[in-house]
Amino acid sequence: MSSSTNKVVVSEILPYIRVYDDGTVERLLNIPSVPPQLNDPQTGVSSKDITIFPDTGLSARLYLPKLSPDDHQKLPILVYFHGGSFCIDSSSSSLCHRYMSILVSRANIITVSVEYRLVPEHPLPAAYEDCWSALKWVSSNSSEDNSSPGIIHEPWLRQHGDFERVFIGGDSSGANIVHNVAMRAGLEPLCSGVKLLGAFLNQPYFTGSMPIGNEPKERMEESLEHRLWKFAFPSCEDGVDNPAINPLGPKARSLSVLGCRKMFVSVGGADSLRDRGIWYCNAVKETGWEGEIEFFETEGEGHAFHIFNPATENAQSLLYLLPFFSSGGSNLDTESCA
Template sequence: MASASSSPKEVATEILPYIRVYKDGTVERLLGSPNVPPSPDGDPETGVSSKDITISVLNYTSFPARIYLPDLSQNQNQKLPVLIYFHGGGFCIESSFSFFTHRYLSRLVYEAKVVAVSVEYRLAPENPLPAAYDDCWVALRWAASHSTDTQGFKKELWLTNHGDFGRLYIGGDSSGANIAHDIAIRAGNESLPGGVKLLGAFLGVPYFLGSKPIGSEPIEGFEKSFSYVIWNFVYPSAPGGVDNPKLNTLVAGAPSLAGLGCSRLLVVVAENDELRDRGVWYCNGVRESGWEGELEVFETEGAHTSHILEIDTEIAKTVIKRIASFLV
């Protein structure tokens, strides 16, 4: 007879095949790529260098990030656009240090010739939303602070030496694109250090939703879909549930999309993505809002995040080149 100490732990919640939470608070992430080290001496394939850093600001808990720099051997004094990137994973899996994210950022930085900071924001359920939104906003402010002579925090030399803060971008994929939208809205209401302005944002296959199906979203079983269930899991206290303005950007009472705090916006949607129609709906909302910026929509073949998971395909190469051409 097995002893009590060898009894299997009881499961409190699980969303298969992604994540399992036990009653003792232990979290088991079942899906996602393994973490990999940075490439301080340059990635063998792209020549892009990367290193792990800590984002530390006054009165806020420090958190990690990975920063990327393209090969500048031909012009070591070159100033480059700055990209603050937010990875996907449903707010609860994946990492800035994971294989998929690292490989994707190395390719994107190589194509775009930007300095990129990939934010290791806190994950749910240990840190439910809005923790990730707050971390990413702090990361953007931290980056913008490098444009000034402000003291009181340790500056990252790759940003001070090579960052052009007149070309500051944010971007993300899936849930990371959702974060990028939220940060762009916040940038329209709050100033950044040094008077820096956010030039642009890219939203790769963005994760948006609402309580009422639209387009090709299924009516039957909609509330049991992964996109619906995962939001309630990562943000159980969200006012309005899936109609929270951070997820349903066009719900009554949501901040006007005219307030997006950037002048350029690229939205990538994929034809075989169940979130495609939400992305298109979002773009139509931006157009109708009176926002005065430049909106670009790029529709690709493939499924959700194919350009990250299947990076050697022609579809992925096309998407990465399109995003890179936006980051100028």
């Protein structure tokens, strides 16, 4: 075993992660974890950690808004996938927990924030499989059948969840997962006839071999987006043109199969992923998908601004998501993707 003083770096993606020749993984952004708690003093939201599948260790942090004892209303269910370039962050991180608590409080929803496996210990498609399994587990809670082996039903979902209003959402790489899970939901059934109502993608992580918009025209393989994808999915067929990262790649299915009825795509005006988000939004609109899509751009803001600084005025634009969780469309004056 190499000592800490003579280990050799075999790969790194700055400022996120470094891997050494002895297999040690060093995550360079030190985002502390925080415990769940009942009745958060700032938001009133309660949270708890659960194990979804003991055999695999798949887990999640659940959030429930403040309810009165006699409140028996059924609430929308959000299955959330955190960002972090597939290699960092957690459902229990202080950043993710704070954002979820605010969103759950404002939107009055139940949220299942999935603790999916990270790379490089678990290269893609592990995260995609985990998030699909978590969504299927959520849908299984709609059934009264408690006999399924290995399935642990969750009282918060059973008592307060509205399975007619199931959503998925995520930020950055989490939004990439949202796309891939929504595509799968259009091809494979969930449990007990549950269907996705909507999906939101905040600053989605997509790329491809051909530049679009203001992306650099040369040496794209050196871009952070390309290097992250190679790191996250080293065995990936077709590289950055794989449909998982390039929804319009040569082998990609038609976006018309997206398995939800509503979609919301948002970008930051100063984010390097901005043009890809607009490109994706336009592609969904043009593909024959029969759902309703909305778009929102926050001028002048960079990547994940609302996660890092939720108290700022622009970060309050997360309120644009609130009408999205209603059964109908939002009442926002949203922009065209073009």
